[in-house]
Amino acid sequence: MALDSASQNQRRSAEPEVVVERLPLYVRILTRLLQEGAEVVSSQQLGEKLQVTPAQIRKDLSYFGRFGKQGRGYSVIHLLERLKLILGLNSFWNVAVVGVGRLGRAILSYPGFTPDGFHLVAAFDSNPDVVGETVAGLTVNSLEQLDEIVSSKKISIAIVAVPTEHTQGVVDRLVACGVRAVLNYAPISPQVREGVRVRNIDPVLSLQSMTYYLTDHSVE
Amino acid sequence: MALDSASQNQRRSAEPEVVVERLPLYVRILTRLLQEGAEVVSSQQLGEKLQVTPAQIRKDLSYFGRFGKQGRGYSVIHLLERLKLILGLNSFWNVAVVGVGRLGRAILSYPGFTPDGFHLVAAFDSNPDVVGETVAGLTVNSLEQLDEIVSSKKISIAIVAVPTEHTQGVVDRLVACGVRAVLNYAPISPQVREGVRVRNIDPVLSLQSMTYYLTDHSVE
DNA sequence: TAGATTGTTAATCGATTAACAATC
DNA sequence: TAGATTGTTAATCGATTAACAATC
Known part of the structure; x- marks a missing residue:
């Protein structure tokens, strides 16, 4: 048995x-x-x-x-x-950034990920004006290429910095082509199937809970 | 009694x-x-x-x-x-951004804070080349002006995006001139006296805990 | 009124801390 | 050896959930 x-x-x-x-x-x-x-x-x-x-x-x-x-x-x-x-910090992790707006650019240019074994190896954006641009040494791909590139480059982690309304759709596509960890910057919590990890970076929530302690509650 | x-x-x-x-x-x-x-x-x-x-x-x-x-x-x-x-989300909160590097610029340009009553009203940087520049409609002040401006503009919240080694010092100064809530982007947890709130935004920690679940632990 | 849903108390669950035998 | 500190069990603490009387 x-x-x-x-x-x-x-x-x-x-x-x-x-x-x-x-x-x-x-x-x-x-x-x-x-x-x-x-x-x-x-x-x-x-x-x-x-x-x-x-x-x-x-x-x-x-x-x-x-x-x-x-x-x-x-x-x-x-x-x-x-x-x-x-x-798993002795391994190298290939990371995709989806969304190359102002925030995505800041993330791509941020030197703090690389020392820890996270390699930003692909960037995607839906805006045709941005596709083809070089940001932090990476050529921005169109979203159509997402599935192919994520698979071929063995990308298992994605950083998602797209507008809120596109976030769930993007995350669904990423998970469908093999991504199992998502760092999300939109102010929602994307739903994923069991076995996929999501962490949300949501500074507005942090500010909004701090203001509670700056507020006088004596009259409520 | x-x-x-x-x-x-x-x-x-x-x-x-x-x-x-x-x-x-x-x-x-x-x-x-x-x-x-x-x-x-x-x-x-x-x-x-x-x-x-x-x-x-x-x-x-x-x-x-x-x-x-x-x-x-x-x-x-x-x-x-x-x-x-x-x-306290019906109040307006005056917010200072300290550190106008790439990250600070992304924060200043991010439109997501304003709708929630957070007004970015002052920016500070130690770099003389940056001081005087206009970013997102704000003129960058030198750090010398921090105490005076934080007091006069009634700033009670600060967003700190300075290099790690300067973070604790900057936070100490902010607290000394009346700031009671700090949103910190450096990868440390600044120590503050009781009554002051700190929230850390630390995406690297989020990534590093997710990789645990992407790692095979069968042989350890 | 009958049905639905709150507000709250009590039970459960899970995480933190204390304590201490094992042992370097 | 004596002193220090681990690893682990048991006790405590705190947060979540279940249950239900109150009541809209």
Whole structure:
């Protein structure tokens, strides 16, 4: 009788998504510590830098393995290496940018993605005036070419910066040709099938929740 | 004997921050419903549109008042009005942008903030070549003028898009001259005193947590 | 009135923290 | 060895969901 995949893999209890979302923060801090020449770090020290409890750090890491030494702490370089491996940050990821308006251009020109293994390898826009233009070293393709290029270039991540009303349609097409992670800048939350990840970047929501705390509620 | 402020204000249990962060989503959906001509909406219908349970919507709203009618639901226009009032979205907010590089320019030119009552009224940059330039109708000021202009223009919100190494310093200055809400685009989390709000926009973190799910973990 | 839906309390779920035996 | 710190279990905390009396 076949074992189910969970028991085959000897998996401990599944890692919550909130924990996965914190791992990149750990990677960032460890990268800085490595640059500063630190060799070992304790959960206590990491917690201080990240403003979280040491218990949370140890618990988070325990979902993925045993990386520390009692009495000593974690080797900065080894823990960093393991976390990057777990997050897939040692791989190169081909990324498409869809929508080359003002925001799309800022994203394409932003140097912050590349150091982390994200390669912007294709850009798309529906505007014929923009198609053919070179932005940040990339020639802008028309949306008609999307399916072909996404498949041929093995693009699994897309950054979508198109007008709100086109977002769901664009995301649907991307998912249909193999994209499994979408970073969306439109103020909606596109719906995708199970197994596809979406993260929304929505600064207006952030501002709108902060104003709550700037507002006097004594009379309501 | 003086009552403590909680009992003076007849406050029910304090609203959790997660709830405040959802209110702008409710405002957004209700705005759309109003445009579509809907007059009444139930927690059930709102829940379907937002992909959350109706119970969560009713519970969230209950922290701020009783807005519905049993057997009928919520008046779209009235609930929208009340939520905007609670969030301070009927006020105008003067906003400064600090850092007029590529990202700052994209932010200044982005039309999406204005409709929601956020007025970009001042821009600052440390680069003398940029100071004096006009971007999106605003003359860029030098950082020396920051304190004076933030105070005189009653700016309580700042959008910070400066290099990482200058971020904490800039935020400290902003807070010192009265800013109480910061939208930060650098890949760090600036520390601020109690009572000041910070939201970080950090697309790299979003990408880095998504790659986890694109990665094969069977051999680790 | 009968049916529908709220507002709220209680139950459940999940995430965080504390505590401590194991062990470097 | 003695001291320090992990990894993990149990306790706590907080957020979500279910259930239902109140009531439109």
